[in-house]
Amino acid sequence: MTKALIIGASGGIGAALASRLRGQGADVTTLSRREDGLDLTRPETVADHAARLKGRDFDLIVNATGALVIDGHQPEKTMDAVDPQAMAAQFALNAIGPALVLRDFAPLLARDRRSVLASLSARVGSIGDNGLGGWVSYRAAKAAQNQILHTAAIEWRRRNRHAILIALHPGTVETPLTRKYAARHPTITPERSAEALLAVIDTLTPEDSGGFCDWKGQVVPW
Template identity: 60%
Template sequence: MNARVLVIGASGGIGAALVEGCRARGDAVTPLSRSADGLDLTDEASVSAVLEAVASPFDAVFIATGALEIDSVSPEKSIRSITQKAMMDQFALNAVGPALVLRHASKLLPRDRRAVFAVLSARVGSIGDNRLGGWISYRSAKAAVNQIVHTAAIELSRSHPQSICVALHPGTVETPFTEKYLGRHPAVPPEEAAGNLLNVVDGLTPAESGGFFDWAGKAVPW
């Protein structure tokens, strides 16, 4: 039986690749995005209206939204560069947005079988792995979404015992999102990143729900 998959952020590089990767496997995919469906993760009413209209449940839900730059504001190199608006914008999109979607997780996922809810995070959101500093707003928003996912997983396990709710680090991916910041970092095309993430998700069990995993399936430090 082919899976039913919901991809939020389907117009982005990784989101679009996830849509195509799932369809190539024979899955029935519902793609949602701001540009095509008016789904604005920074607007609570928008999230509720769009998600209430989709035909659920889904065997897998991917939140592939996010931004490193918002309103052309680059990541901070120092704590001295922090501004309230830039930090709040990062939290609104990269942390609160996924939380607003997770609020609907109990309706989006089936209770009687395995189901996955995966949120794209980033290794820079790891507190234990932070050795370089900088990028404070983006790092903090990603650390916050990791906590949100972990907490939601605990709650979901009570009502959906076969659910798997995780944060995923896709690695460095060649998209407009990262174009200015690739430098000498090795990067992979979106199609490869999506394939890696799907392989990771396929191998997870409910016992690993609430975890933070990279593109190779390795646990990332909190």
């Protein structure tokens, strides 16, 4: 039986992932800020929840946390709109938070078989794919998350040869996070995203560790 941990399980994608995995017969553990007090901007809560799960060996850990709008700060349209506090908040949740997940939860990955830690990133975090500009803080925080995960994967090749660490773009998903900004882009439901993400995860090998791909399995440029 697959043992899975979904971090951010109260959000649209996280809830859909947990539901689909349970439907497949997996043993699913869920954590979220809303239900469990796991707040990626408070390092002590991350360490505490990871310590409570010590001794578990997960086949799959998914970090499904993230936010586009924090404390009412909308994505910037120009550099003139950059606010240091708003940018710091984006990095705290969307870059430092995933780093804490990697630090504290990656040791819970199974060591005697294939295991995956996937962190939801965003295509707008791609430097190579950025032809529009804007959204400075969110883009930069997601790009930082990608670098953090890629760096961690290099270390984890030495620590756990069965582990795969991957950044995933879940698509433009119909959630409160994207509703205001997705009018000109095709969207998919959280359920479709979860189905597609799990299908991609099933195809991954250790050679893919440290990579960045989308919900269709296509590599996203850094």
